[in-house]
Amino acid sequence: MTAENEDLPLKGRAGAEYGEEMEARASAWMSRAKQGDSAAFDELTRTLRNRAFLAAQNWVGSRDDALELAQEAFLKTYRARDTYKDGEPFLPWFHRILRNTCFSFLRKTKRLKHVSLSAHSEDDEGDWEIEGEQPAPDAALAADERAQAFWRGFQRLSARDREILGLRHFQELSYAQIARRLAIPEGTVMSRLFHARARLRTALSGTFDEAGEREEHGR
Numbered sequence: 001m002t003a004e005n006e007d008l009p010l011k012g013r014a015g016a017e018y019g020e021e022m023e024a025r026a027s028a029w030m031s032r033a034k035q036g037d038s039a040a041f042d043e044l045t046r047t048l049r050n051r052a053f054l055a056a057q058n059w060v061g062s063r064d065d066a067l068e069l070a071q072e073a074f075l076k077t078y079r080a081r082d083t084y085k086d087g088e089p090f091l092p093w094f095h096r097i098l099r100n101t102c103f104s105f106l107r108k109t110k111r112l113k114h115v116s117l118s119a120h121s122e123d124d125e126g127d128w129e130i131e132g133e134q135p136a137p138d139a140a141l142a143a144d145e146r147a148q149a150f151w152r153g154f155q156r157l158s159a160r161d162r163e164i165l166g167l168r169h170f171q172e173l174s175y176a177q178i179a180r181r182l183a184i185p186e187g188t189v190m191s192r193l194f195h196a197r198a199r200l201r202t203a204l205s206g207t208f209d210e211a212g213e214r215e216e217h218g219r
Contacts, residue, residue, distance in 0.1 A: 022047075023180065027090040034081045041081075044090075045074050051171055052098055058166035059102040059159060069105055073098040092183050103159070112159070129158055153203040161196035168193055 026048065032040035052073060057066035076097050084093065106112035112129070154162065167178045175193075179186045 019174075019177070023089060023091055023177075026094075027088070030077075030081070030084055030090045031086045033078070034084050034086070041078055048094070049074070052094075054170050055095070055098055055163075055166060056102050058162045058170065059099075060105060061155065065105065069101050070098065073101045076101060089180060092181050095181050099163070150204065153200065156203040157196065157199055160192070161199055164189070164192045164196050165200065 026044060029040040029044040029047075033044065049070060052070040053066050056069045056073070057063060060066055060069060073094070077094055080097070084090070103112060154165075157165070163182075164178070167173045167181060168175075173181065175186050175189045178189045182189070184192075
């Protein structure tokens with residue numbers, strides 16, 4: 001796999017290109033919504049809801065929970081519209097609301113544990129372990145033994161690893177877009193992806209072979 005475009009077993013189906021033009025439109029819609037334009041917020045929600053769902057699902061696993069949490073994040077965004085600063089990039093602002101909504105859910109269900117990364121991290125920030133098994137994201141995935149094995153490996157990763165891999169491989173954002181979304185330098189994006197991919201390979205070690213053996217022997 002190359003550093004810039006590694007293919008993972010799951011790919012996102014998030015729709016159209018999500019570049020600078022889309023980011024500008026999202027910020028403009030939010031500014032209009034702040035001024036009372038409900039149609040602008042409806043358009044914002046319609047455009048971003050699938051990506052919000054994908055991001056939530058990376059953290060919480062369950063499709064139903066992810067749908068509810070994405071909707072809750074949009075509701076919180078609307079209620080907080082007066083605090084949005086015109087001209088501020090909307091997507092990083094919304095991503096923080098979505099992340100906090102998902103983490104609040106994980107804390108409530110006692111699945112979130114703070115850990116120090118000083119021993120094996122590329123930077124000094126802490127991270128979160130997400131505890132508890134969750135079912136595969138959808139019925140098609142559940143029917144695929146190898147996809148199930150991938151999902152189990154993905155669930156062993158920390159919250160931050162899931163986040164960076166999800167933005168890159170499921171939502172297919174560029175390094176520059178991820179940097180803007182997370183408000184970090186592109187170099188940090190590259191470093192986090194490198195380490196997250198390494199930890200994913202470790203988490204997947206042996207799982208595909210085991211899945212293949214079960215398929216070969218009719219489970």
